[in-house]
Amino acid sequence: MSKYEIGIVDTRNILKAIKESHDLDFKNHALTFFKKRLEYILNKYRLKNAEGLIDKIENDKDFFELFLKEVCIETTELFRDPSLWRYLMEHFFPSLLKESGTYKIWFPEVSSGEELYSMAIMLNEMGFLDKVRFVVGSISQMRLDDLRQGKLEVKKMEVNHANFKRIFSEAELESYYTVEKETGYITSDLLKNVEITLQNTYYDKHPGSVKLMMWRNQMLYFNQILQERLLKSFCNSLVPGGHLVVGMNEKIDYWNSGKDYILVGEKENIYKKRFS
Numbered sequence: 001m002s003k004y005e006i007g008i009v010d011t012r013n014i015l016k017a018i019k020e021s022h023d024l025d026f027k028n029h030a031l032t033f034f035k036k037r038l039e040y041i042l043n044k045y046r047l048k049n050a051e052g053l054i055d056k057i058e059n060d061k062d063f064f065e066l067f068l069k070e071v072c073i074e075t076t077e078l079f080r081d082p083s084l085w086r087y088l089m090e091h092f093f094p095s096l097l098k099e100s101g102t103y104k105i106w107f108p109e110v111s112s113g114e115e116l117y118s119m120a121i122m123l124n125e126m127g128f129l130d131k132v133r134f135v136v137g138s139i140s141q142m143r144l145d146d147l148r149q150g151k152l153e154v155k156k157m158e159v160n161h162a163n164f165k166r167i168f169s170e171a172e173l174e175s176y177y178t179v180e181k182e183t184g185y186i187t188s189d190l191l192k193n194v195e196i197t198l199q200n201t202y203y204d205k206h207p208g209s210v211k212l213m214m215w216r217n218q219m220l221y222f223n224q225i226l227q228e229r230l231l232k233s234f235c236n237s238l239v240p241g242g243h244l245v246v247g248m249n250e251k252i253d254y255w256n257s258g259k260d261y262i263l264v265g266e267k268e269n270i271y272k273k274r275f276s
Contacts, residue, residue, distance in 0.1 A: 004042045010050035011035045017054045022064065024139070024200065026071075028226035037071045044070070068140040072111045077156050078173075079118045079163035080216075081248055084268045086167055089122055092243075092270070096211075097128045106210045106237065107136040108201040108230075113147045113186075115214050120190040121176050125168055129193070135207050137199035144196050152177055152184030201230075206237040213238065216247035228254040235260045238273040245270050 006014075011031065019025050026034060038053070045066075047053050056063045079085050097103055107116050116136055123129045138144050152160075164173040177184050213234055219227050231252055234244060244261065246252060246269050252261050261271040 004047075004049065005039055006035060006042065006050050008035075011038060014038060014050060014054055014057070017057050021058045028223050030221050030223055033221045034071075041067060041070050065140070065142055069142040072109065072138065072140050072143055076114070077163060078114050078121075078160040079167060080114065082163050082166040084245070084248070085118060085122055087265065087268050089126060089167065092265075093123070093126060093128065097126075097131055103132050103211050104207075104209055105132060105134050105212045105214065106207055107134065107214050108206070108234075109218070110136045110138050110147060111143060112153070113151070115216065116147070116194070117150070117152070117186050117190065119214065122167070124190060125171060129190070132193060134194040135197070135210070136194060137197040137201055139200050141198055144198060148196060150186030150188060150191055152186060154179060154182055154184045157184065206233055208237055209239055210237045211239055211242045213242070213244045216245055217249060219246065219250045231257065232260070235273055240273055240275045242273045243270055244273070
């Protein structure tokens with residue numbers, strides 16, 4: 001079957017169908033990115049054209065659950081960008097987690113869970129896992145179901161092991177997962193302090209009293225309007241002095257961002273919410 005490509009008009013018609021049928025608004029996603037995801041879905045599920053996809057979106061509830069899972073932004077591996085995890089382990093967490101009280105970490109719109117798993121493994125190695133509460137959300141129930149089971153893609157394990165060894169030379173990643181019928185599963189004890197919520201991160205109310213947000217390498221998938229709205233909302237979720245990690249290739253830069261955030265980790269792009 002030849003690869004199907006859709007045009008801008010088709011893309012906008014699909015966006016309209018999603019909004020009218022399910023009251024979900026993707027119009028502020030970067031159009032080029034969203035178009036590529038739609039083409040991927042069309043070809044994976046052997047749909048003939050945009051009209052066929054619209055029909056499935058409007059009339060097939062089970063397919064729409066698959067659609068939401070497929071359209072979510074994928075993370076790629078455990079401990080992606082190992083230098084960030086070394087920085088968090090050696091310089092960021094040691095002083096913060098010695099303070100009393102629970103430390104809340106929020107992962108907006110998780111996809112395949114590697115960021116959460118990496119954080120849980122690192123904090124366990126540091127002896128701080130019991131001091132942390134994780135809050136994770138996604139627009140896709142199927143993504144959340146996979147996360148509850150701690151699913152890992154076995155085909156990624158070679159790079160996962162390589163990343164892990166660049167951070168923890170004396171530990172073994174094998175102690176943190178099992179493999180059953182070619183599917184990996186993270187050890188359930190790592191997820192005991194995880195609150196999982198079906199949530200439209202772009203529009204629903206966000207959790208409060210967050211001390212750290214992990215939102216890496218996602219801004220490029222949204223236009224400037226949605227970027228600014230999310231970053232302002234995230235600022236409201238963070239406690240004063242709380243931190244937001246946006247990824248090595250992205251910057252917080254909107255008209256009054258300097259009043260909300262200060263850059264405290266330049267190499268890794270870690271921002272701190274101002275106290276006033």
